[in-house]
Amino acid sequence: MAEIPSSRALKDFLGEAEEIIEKLNLDLVGLGDCVDSGDVDPELLNSIFRGAHSLKGISGMFGFDDISELSHHMENLLDSLRLGKLELRPSLLDVLFGSLDILSQLVGAKGGSEDVTVDLSSILARINNELHGDVGTAENPLKKLNIDPAILNVLTEYEEHRLLENLKKKRNLLRVKVTFSLASFDQDLAEITDILKKQGEVISTLPCAGDISDRIAFQLLVGTTITVEKLRTLLNQDGLQIESLFAAPQSPLPEPVAIRETSDGALQEEGAEGGGTSLRSISRTVRVDIDKLDALMNVVGELVLSKGAIVNICDQLRQEGNNKHLAELHKATRTLERRLEELQKGVMEVRMVPVIQLFEKMTRIVRRVASEQNKNVGLDIRGADTELDKLIMEDLADPLMHIIRNAIDHGIETPEERSAAGKSPRGTICLWASQKGNHVVIEVRDDGRGIDGERVRKKALEQGLIQEGAELTRDDIFELLLTPGFSTRDEVSDLSGRGVGMDVVKNNIASMSGMVEMNSEPGEGTVMTITLPITLAIIKALIVRVCSKTYAIPINSVMETLMIEPGSIRTIERREVIELRQSTLPLLRLGNVFDLPDKARKNGRSFVAVIGLAEKKVGFVVDELLGQQDVVIKSLGSTLSFVRGVAGAADLGNQKTILVLDVGGLMSEALRGESSFYV
Secondary structure, three states: OOOOOOHHHHHHHHHHHHHHHHHHHHHHHHHHOOOOOOOOOHHHHHHHHHHHHHHHHHHHHOOOHHHHHHHHHHHHHHHHHHOOOOOOOHHHHHHHHHHHHHHHHHHHHHOOOOOOOOOOHHHHHHHHHHHHOOOOOOOOHHHHOOOOHHHHOOOOHHHHHHHHHHHHOOOEEEEEEEEEEOOOHHHHHHHHHHHHHOOEEEEEEEEOOOOOOOEEEEEEEEEEOOOHHHHHHHHOOOOOEEEEEEOOOOOOOOOOOOOOOOOOHHHHHHOOOOOOOOOOOOOOOOOOOHHHHHHHHHHHHHHHHHHHHHHHHHHHHHHOOOOOOHHHHHHHHHHHHHHHHHHHHHHHHHHEEEOHHHHHHHHHHHHHHHHHOOOOEEEEEEOOOOEEEHHHHHHHHHHHHHHHHHHHHHHOOOHHHHHHOOOOOOEEEEEEEEEEOOEEEEEEEEOOOOOOHHHHHHHHHHOOOOOOOOOOOHHHHHHHHOOOOOOOOOOOOOOOOOOOHHHHHHHHHHHOOOEEEEEEEOOOEEEEEEEEEOOOOEEEEEEEEEOOEEEEEEHHHEEEEEEEOHHHOEEEOOEEEEEEOOEEEEEEEHHHHOOOOHHHOOOOOEEEEEEEEOOEEEEEEEOEEEEEEEEEOEOOOHHHOOOOOEEEEEEOOOOOEEEEEOHHHHHHHHHOOOOOOOO
16 A cells, blocks of 8 residues: 555545545436436446546545555446447446445545455456456448548547447438637637537547648537538538538438536546636535534534623623613624624534435435345435535434335335236335425335234234233334334344344434334335434524423424413323313423432422424423523533433533433333333
């Protein structure tokens, strides 16, 4: 291995490599859609080729020989594919996705240790099999065409391939000669190239001999369905010469298909068409280390607390009647508050990223798991522009992967089973995101067999989780599926059978102050709904006091607060409830939840914070409502990670630290009737 890169350089490598792999993943999914038709977009193929090439380059620069070697072989395979030496077929696509999976693993592993590697022999053998199993020996078909050899002799191997592809599509082959002023030929050539691309494909662009004085000439080889006359009218250029080199047979021709304009500046620079005229990046974004954003957010959080302290001092001065300079101080505080809100909003927006970044990763998971299970599964993505805090989205990746793997393994039937049930052989996983208030809702739907309640009941009985004759509601059955160690599988496989996946999903979602719900109809499919706060960085919280202890409740979950008298509380099935606008609201006494001493509780009226998450409501019973305040949630760390019902800790700015409640976890357990399991 070459010189060990510095920590900062390694971070740069990981960030750039991850971006390339994400782009490769998205492009390969697009390439997979072309397998059936066999009509591959050359721009898409070039983009994939460049991705593999770029990854080889940066990994070689950092001395990661394993990544560089695999990228190099992948690049060879893609080169043969784009040159027409190989046909796009399912087995070749599987090899490309397999290579990408290993590249993704390697890049991720380098973040932990630069020396970690994997055995590449198997995937390299698969690549070589694809490369050598389709060696073409046929005569060059271009020699059979009546095209000027002077033209063919200057074409590269790739351009020859593209020429043949255009002829296969029954396009006319035209040569466009045009001259430009030396002062503006780059812009003029780019303009005419863009016009030609919309009418077909620019196969080659070459300067012509015989240039004169202050002008330069170019010839462009174009594959198109329109005629010479129509193209001449369209270009409307002085000194233009258009010559037909090959006329397609007069059979019904498809309508002109506009070539997709690339958004990749590098494509235009590298492409043979010579369309690139600027090295300026099209993107207006920069990549920022999330640790730096966290540090910035911490500074903002400290400023928020300092502002709160100043406001408190103002209030104290006012109560003490010390009005000297109080008006000026109050005015300065209001100005500070406004500017601070702007800064906080700006930093928060920087942390927000669209969920498409996560959903795109799931496309590879769906394809790989479906292939392993011999199932035909498509992915329907909606609401991809919905934004979520970057850190929450990172923590969501593994739970979402578990849910999707479970949906394919347990839910989606085989094509034969689906056909026998009158369904389409191709199953569908829906990944939908939407924003509701201060929460983001992510739904994972499948149109599979649904949850077999009787099978769940039988397994729960075998595992001693329920008693014989126990009556289970739909919610009870769904809760069993989230129980640690529970699985409906008889044997353990790579995907399921150990009963840990859904339990991990539930706990991980709860650790993000989120909530997961399940619904299913036999024969129609299952819906997993995840509700998450948009961010956990700086939140406004309701500060409450229970048995002399102070807690914070994220205000985005608080729908309203009430003052109740003891007489308004009723008991239904041993659970305390109150009537709230003609509906029954279950209550959860936080004093009981955290086993706080009874003697500290008030005997009179209480207050209720009505908590709403997803479609569920619960009333948290507290002794006092102390007001609202911005708080910065800090993790309790791995040592205290076992403490349930608490999302983290926060500083109130008066040297006092309080606990922030995990409303999602508390609500889930409260709705199940359990409220005394916390320490």
